Amino acid sequence: MIRQLRAEQIKARRRRVWAVTAALGLLLCLWGAFNYRHADVSDLAQGYSGLFYQLPLFNTILLPLGLAVIASRLCDWEIKGNTLKLLCTLQKKERLYDCKLLMGFKHLFLIACMETTGILAAGARFHFTEKLKIRLLALHFMTLLAAGAFVYLLQQTLSLLWENQLAPLVVGLIGSFAGLFSLYFPKEISRLVPWSYFCQFTPILMDWNRETRQQRFYPTEFPTALFLGFLAATVGVYIIGKLLFVRKED
């Protein structure tokens, strides 16, 4: 497995997939920080809560398509050079699928790290007066990884199954769109849209006062059961995706 991962590393040379990852992470950080340029006292007093509320929303907009692009770039070189048939004589298709998955997760992990760093940096730069709750930071990190893992799994499977990379990207675009829109719907409906899960686990709610035009963030219960159910669904998609890829003949 280590050897096979090293082979994936060699393949990634000169493809600059990390540039896409870095651009996504940077954009998310800037977008998050952008709102705090003219922050007043009340904004700063709930600065972290505000970020923990808003960043999942930005993730929902950006990451479905972003991860689709990363998955497509990591898989496309196999299709362009028709190397799948060569690799299939050298490694198990299951392992190839797993290696590619780990490569993708690495990029997802980097994005999550950048975002976390961004939160801390914004807190320091704008002098948030709110005390940082490590539990919320950890939850943010974890739920971003979980939701991203699901989307990445989906995109990688599509990118490997479809020679034409148009289809997976269309799915990514639809995902970004549908995920964002579904958030304006009741929970029962939005939970049917897998791309909305970047936001589903946010343990913070927002109250907007129309008269004072003030936002007030307040904590709520973390939906543990939902989270575990989502993880189970992710494992299910992993098994199905891998099976589809292994059974594909070319």
Add this chain to the structure above:
Amino acid sequence: MELIIETEALTKRYGKKTVVNELDMKVPQGSVYGFLGPNGAGKSTTLKMLLGLIHPAQGRIRIFKQTLNPKNRLEILKNAGSLIESPSYYGHLTGRENLEIVCTLKGAPKEEIDQALALVRMENQQHKKAGHYSLGMKQRLGLAAALLGRPRLLLLDEPTNGLDPAGIQEIRDLIVSLPKKTGITVLISSHLLSEIDQMATHVGIIDQGQLIFQDSLRALHAHSRCRLHIRTTDNAAARTCLAQKGIAAAEKNGQIILEDASDSSVTRAIRLLVYAGVGILRAEAPQVSLEDIFLRLTGKKVSL
């Protein structure tokens, strides 16, 4: 004779169409087995089944005396190098980096990269991107990749496609020399009869999914020395005379052609003609080309 590859009733269907039909292939150890057939005959499909890339509808494959199954496939293929259809490469990586990937996956020592590069004479181009290679260079890169890890068996699907004449000759020399140097067994497919004639020790001919001939190259050539061409002063008289005695003969291009060219038959026919007063100008047994053999085996012209 030890067999490296042995298939039993190997069959592949796509929908209702049978692409490979009950193939019994036998590749002896140390041979260069030429797998011959026109385009679309099922050569690539057979090779892909041998590598486990596609699954046979029925039949069995034995490689290195082990029956191939999904579990032991990779263990067996560790000792086999392959080059199937168009070459596989990562266009954004250099030739050397491409080989590094294969080397890493096979767990072979890095020094073999240099040896493989030298074998296919690519040392000077190894740092160029594979995407910018000519088709011939890509083909060599594929061959170098197949040679990594010191395989005992090499499966090559039309490896001289896209090479220039000098390159073709180089690859041919290389393939012929491999079994002698390293004891490797080579299975090479081609639609070019002359190519197989120059390289192979054993031949299997496939047409429309069926193996219509399989034996040593010598046996194939033996097929060909069985006709005698005779030029006479009077073909009509000669034919009547031979026909009376029940000797099969045809006339083609102003020559009498004896189907049976065994010594006794030839002596008898010539004696008959001389007694009948037919003048014999020339009698020869020209070597029949592989094209003619193919034509006789399949009953149709081969597409070259």
Add this chain to the structure above:
Amino acid sequence: MLIRCIRTENKKLKHSILWLACLAIPLIPAVMGTFNYLGNLEILTPGWHNLWTQETLFYANFFSAPLVALCCAYLWRLEHRNHNWNALMTAPVPVWATVLAKFAVAFRFFLITQLWVGILFLASGKCIGMEGPAPVEILGQLLRGTLAGAAVAAVQLFLSMAIPSFTLPVILAFIGSIGSIYVTAKGLGFLSPYALLMLGMNANHQENMLEGQLFPFLAAVAGFALLFGLLSIIWLKKKDIRA
């Protein structure tokens, strides 16, 4: 000449799922925007205008530019693969015709998508019992947005031609769109083709964002389309084909 080029471009798109994407993606804002409108009636003033804001909310801001980018990237992907560059550049047609044909086909995709957006808007409005005909301004805004699509298409065609990657130009359009929200907020919308799309569609605003600025808007659209069209032609003429 141009007609022939367009016809070949059409042929190349046979068996492609691009149409499906152009038809499926506008369904999301139409359906969800309408439900959103119904769900927020206590905050919104009912009427065609607010239905329009709900439906274009995300479509114009985030997703229409990547959709155009996807079409453009696909048009060029066909050439980037299987040595098609050679065939394309040796075809007996001038470079400008090739560029213009691709532009025409990409723009037609967007035109039809926008038409579909319009139809869905009217249909969804009628479905929820909206009274009277839809205001003409809204159809005007749809038209403005469509024209702005020409600028985005020209830019994206250039990017997809120069970058031999399918996905990179699409993500650039997406990032460009998000960045353009900031640019628009600063009042510099005319400097970004993606912002032109938002301004044109009057996304998420009730008041006309282009009040008295229609002419500069059109000039900016034409400017971007011409500039990147010319850049494409020059680039193609100078390029060494390495397919």
